[in-house]
Amino acid sequence: MVSPEIKARAEALRREIEHHNYLYYVLDRPVITDDQYDRLMQELIRLEAEYPSLVTPDSPTQRVGGQVQQGFQSVPHRVPMLSLANAFSEADLREFDRRVCGNLPGEPVEYVVELKIDGLAISLTYENGLLVRGATRGDGAQGEDITANLRTIKAIPLRLKEAVPFLEVRGEAYMPKDSFSRLNEARQEAGEPLFANPRNAAAGSLRQLDPAVTAARQLSIYMYAIGHLEGRQISSHAAGLTWLRQLGLRVNEHYRVCRDIEQVIDYCAKWQEKRFQLPYAIDGLVIKVNSLDQQQRLGATLKSPRWAIAYKFPAEQAVSTIKDIIVRVGRTGVLTPTAVLEPVQLAGTTVSKATLHNEDVIRQKDIRIGDKALVQKAGDIIPEVVQVFPEQRNGKEKVFTMPATCPACGAPVTRAAGEAAHRCTxxxxxxxxxxxxxxxxxxxxxxxxxxxxxxxxxxxxxxxxxxxxxxxxxxxxxxxxxxxxxxxxxxxxxxxxxxxKSNSLARLLFALGIRHVGERAAKVLAQHFGSLTAIMNATFEDLTVIPEIGPKIAESVVDYFARPDHRRLVERLAEAGVNMQEAGQPNPAELPLAGKTFVVTGTLAAFSRQAAQAAIEQLGGKVAGSVSKKTDYLVVGENPGSKYEKARQLGIAILNEAEFIALLKHNEN
Structure with missing residues (x-):
């Protein structure tokens, strides 16, 4: 039996230790010595060891567990964690501002500018103020559950200062420069490979199966946005940051509310000069529309929000020698010339190769084997040759030409009119x-x-x-x-x-390597059509009516499945037992309107255009954007336009709204 006095003392110790964690790791203002902190922690550890019933999930002693995990589970994000579009110049920032203001005509627009911490994006989920889950961004829709590892970061409170019913908050976990230096020094002494930069070290640390390893890496975190919130209303991004700090979450203090894009540009220029003074790495700044109402109305593209952009600092540069130019063949058959360099340090990594993109770039920059070259990392990721120095040539340099035959198979190489790419045939x-x-x-x-x-x-x-x-x-x-x-x-x-073989249809569709079909587009297509057979047989019109699928993706999907060898590949995968069906989706071929194509025109009283389309597709039908001989039904509302006349000329069945509703109800039974 635990006495009330002991229970009260344990609770007091927990609150006091968490308070000092907040002062130290969030506000950087410790008020007690490390020795005093250690004595408080040891007393709590002793009490919980003597009385195990006192241990609570949010106790500071539970940050580092001893149990090694077997692997990471996939968890969904309540709201997708989209990536950001990039800006590399003042002109890019002004163009972003032009697009934002153009979509909000006549409205004043404020921006919030934040440091872009160079780490790993994560989300934290709190229920009734308690931390219940932490996850990586993953593919944006789902991430990996790394709760045990994130709990080891002392800047993350296990309990918020307010019992918010539900909060999913986004942040950037990172490794401070000092921690990175100590880690690499220890690895060097142990004869282990060194981490290339703090970002890679942070990512690797958070994906350790043993949380004790993560704890030893001394990571930290800054929270930068509310993903999903229940129980409270927030009107602006800046107000959200203030509130997150009040909850006890760590928010970077170097953010600024700017009244226009000129203030944004000035702030970016300021930090471009000061960034190396920080104790952590940043690779740019993030600019967001401040009003959450405006953010919602601006919306997002398939990959990124329209209300935010990442301004990337100009890449670090170095001079090297081009020792050779080799050609690589990619999965689409494109031949890419690559410069082999004298190894050089760039942005914390050793660079020995750089892309030259295509023959036109080589000609425009007059790049030759043996040249001295200025090399940078485009977006701090992909090494590229910026320019060469012809004045330093000694006459031994060699002009490079693209091969007439594929270096991998010897087949002829072609270059289509209007394209810069050479392809293996x-x-x-x-x-x-x-x-x-x-x-x-x-x-x-x-x-x-x-x-x-x-x-x-x-x-x-x-x-x-x-x-x-x-x-x-x-x-x-x-x-x-x-x-x-x-x-x-x-x-x-x-x-x-x-x-x-049992992977989702979305994974298989992405794995096929269709141009322009990334992980997100693959999921959209899989959920919309339900089977690979339906996707293979979809027309351009079938695809472009999907809100997130544009003409480029639609054309690429149609072209891919028009090739007999690609269809045969899918057939053989199906014969091998690979899953071709989206989980939880009925077989479209068995639905009552399977094989029927609808076109909707005019204004319907009971349906929006999207609702009518959804009702048709739910029963297995397809919705096209234009009338053709393949159209089975034209659904007509008020002011139908030219589609109505064309349908009459082709003898296509025409349904008014009442007939359309009757058709849906008949097939729902």
């Missing part, structure tokens, strides 16, 4: 196959663990694999003969290949 080119298979098995796609680039290369060279479908015919006898493939790794790989 052999659709069975081993390099194309290799890159396509590497993409197919990658983490965001079919996620086949153990099937790395070297194994894929060996499988192709051995003639065991020509495309992704061949992976599902591999046998133990095939794998055991490969280098670095023992009995255990061969069995594990076969199990991973078998497990991938």
């Amino acid at each position: 052999n659709r069975y080119c081993p390099a194309i196959a290799r890159e396509g298979i590497i993409h197919f098995v990658s983490r965001g796609a079919m996620d086949i663990a153990g099937l790395g680039e070297s194994i894929v290369t060996q499988l192709i060279k051995a003639g065991l694999v020509r495309d992704a479908a061949d992976l599902y015919s591999l046998r133990y006898e095939d794998l055991i003969k490969l280098e670095r493939m023992g009995a255990r790794s061969s069995h594990n790989l076969l199990q991973a290949i078998e497990a991938s």
Whole structure:
């Protein structure tokens, strides 16, 4: 039996320790010494060890658990965590402002400018003020549950100062420069590989299966936005930041509310000069419309919000020598010239290769093998050659020309009129196959663990694999003969290949490598159509009526499935048992309006255009944007326009709104 006095003392210790954590890790204003803090913590540890019933989930002693996790579970975000579009100049920022103001005619627009911390985006979920989950951004819609690791970060309160019913808050976990230096020094002494930069170190630390490892890395965090909130109304982004700080969350103090884009530009220029004085790395600033009402009305594209943009600092630059120019063949057959450089340090990493994009860029910049070159990281990610220095040439430099034949298979190389890209003409080119298979098995796609680039290369060279479908015919006898493939790794790989058959339709669609179809577009298509067969047979009109699918994606999807070899690939994947159906979706072919194409024109009284489309699609029908011979029904509202006349000329069945409603009700039964 625990006495009331002991219970009260344990509760007092918990609150006092969390208060000092807040002062130290959030406000950077400690009021007691480390020794005094340690004595408080030791007393609480002793009480909880003697009376286990005193342990609560939000106790400071529970930040570092001893149990190693088996893996990370996928968890959905209540509101998608979209990535930001980038700006690289004042002109880009003014263009962003022009778009925002153009969509809010006559309205004053304030912006909030925040430092763009170079770390890992995460979300924290609090229920009734208690931390219940922490996750990575992942693909934006779903992330990995890394709650145990995030609980080790002392800047994250386990209990908020207000019992908010529900709060999902977004932030950036990062590794301070001092922690990064100490970590790399320790790894160097231990003979372990060094981390390239603090961002990579933070990401790697948060994906440790043992939370104790994460705790030792001394990460911190800044919260920058409310993702979803229940129980309170917030009118502006700046007010939200103030409130988050009042809750006990750590918010970066270097943000500013700007009345116009000129103040935004001035603030960006200020931090471009001061950024290296900070104890943590930043790679730019984030500009957001302050009014949450305006944010909601501006909305978002498929990938990024229209009300925010990331201003990226100009890349760090260095001078190197171009030792050679090699050509790589990508999964779409495009040949990309790449400069082989004398290794040089850029933005915390060693750079030995840089993309040259295409032959036109090489000609425009007059890049030659042997040149001295100015190299930078575009967006601090992709190394590229900015310019060369012709005045430093010694006469030994060599002019580069794109090869007439593919360096991987020897097939002719073509360049279509109006395109900058050179392409291999052999659709069975081993390099194309290799890159396509590497993409197919990658983490965001079919996620086949153990099937790395070297194994894929060996499988192709051995003639065991020509495309992704061949992976599902591999046998133990095939794998055991490969280098670095023992009995255990061969069995594990076969199990991973078998497990991938049950992946979602969205993963499979992304894995196919259709141009312009990223992870988000693949999910939209999978949810809309429900099966790969329906997507394969969709017309351009079928695709463009989907709100998030534009003409470029639609054209790419239609072109991809127009090729017989791509259809055969899908058939073989289906024959191998790969899932072709979106989970929870009925088979579209079995729905009552399957195979029927509708066009809606005019204004309906009981339906918006989107609601009418949804009602048709729910019953298996398709909605097209224009009338053709393939149209089965034209649904007519008030002021129908030219579609009505064309439907009459073609003899297409015409339904008024009452007849349309009757058709829907009849097929719902």
